[in-house]
Amino acid sequence: MKARPHGSPLIETRRTNRIQARTTVAHTNTIKVGVLFSKTGITSAIESSQLYGTLFAIREINDAGGIAGRELVPISYDPGSDPVKYRMFAERLILTDDVQVIFGCYMSSARKAVVPVVERWNRLLFYGTLYEGFEYSENVIYTGAAPNQNSVQLADFMTSNFGARIYLVGSNYIFPYESNRIMSDLVSQYRGGAKLGERYVRLDATKDDFAEIVEDIRTTRPDFIFSTVVGDATQHFYRAYAHAGLDPASMPIASLTTSEVEVAQMGDIAEGHFTAAPYFRSIASSTNRRCLEKFGRMLGSETIPNASWEAAYFQVHFFAQAMRAVGSADIETLMPELLRSEFDAPQGRVSIDPSTHHTNLNPRIGRVNREGEFDVVWEAPAPIRPDPYLVAHTLGDWMVR
Secondary structure, eight states: OOOOOOOOOOOOHHHHHHHHHOOOOSSSSOOEEEEOSSSSSSTHHHHHHHHHHHHHHHHHHHHHHTTTTTOOOEEEEETTTTTHHHHHHHHHHHHTTTTTTEOOOOSSHHHHHHHHHHHHHTTTTEESSSSOOOOOOOOOOOOOOOOOTTTTHHHHHHHHTTTTTEEEESSHHHHHHHHHHHHHHHHHSTTTOEEEEEEEOOOTTGGGGGGHHHHHHHHHHSSEEEEEOOOOHHHHHHHHHHTTTTOTTSSSSSSOOOHHHHHHHHHHGTTOOOEEEOOOOOOOOHHHHHHHHHHHHTTTTTSSOOOHHEEEEHHHHHHHHHHHHHHHHOHHHHHHHTTTTTEEEETTTEEEEEEEEEEEOOOOEEETTTTEEEEEEEOOOOOOOOTTTTTSSSSSSSOOO
């Protein structure tokens, strides 16, 4: 018998235990699924929301009878925002816990650590985070936004409303470098477009790390700042910006990664800045309101819904629908059905694009208001097909395909 690797599983709070324990399913032949989101480390705030979005969907499915009477049972570990631990726990989930499917990862460095593991053992990873694109794996379903579903729209909106002289600030890892390259290329297509600066900070950056950058921004006076800062460092960047007296009315920060979670960490200093995402908590649809009310009853108000929470939520329903249809979590059996999946998510109708394994999403641009919510200032008229390699999309040419 293979020895169990050293390490402790994620110790859930009482709230999490209630979600996992309460179920209407009586069948004893359970379906184990892996869950890899951090409850500690630099990205724990946003990843905890993904964890609870996942557990919320599992609870919904179990309360509705499970999958043909079989209960979904999450097996969860805390990678601590460390790509090395992501890889280690992915191997443990597959080799020791014998799961067929893993829901998890936030940063691209974590995803890139896990993808070779699921490919080697022919298992399935659901990745519910926006990312830089330029990737495809037969063992991954990508439910976060690809660059043509957020970067292209954000570049179009910001250059049209503020101008095309841009300053780029990001965290020091894969996603910011690639996303900043894409944004630079898009802005350069606009008349008068220019990159005035590009700076990176460590993942655990503090307010002091941004002082020199903000002073350079004050000197160069870009039309807008594109932020790919992630995790707890986000609030420190916005605080440094506010402390310097910079004005979002004339020189806002535009971001892909500043969600309701990060806004809650920084308070009213986020007012007036922009984010592009398929989902905001403030969406006024009846589907979103019902989902938020149900989530609030189950988990209270401690977890803040956001785009990564929503993707983590609906991707579990993708899996459950496909497994109900085929009766197996084996990837070879599940995948053909999964690639036909559609679901009425809080953001609107979503579906998987079979040619890319990415998801047709509903891009939006929101501006933070005084209450810390996003006012939607633009939204696509219909779902946008993913183009992760940006083969057909340029500034001004991104509409429904």
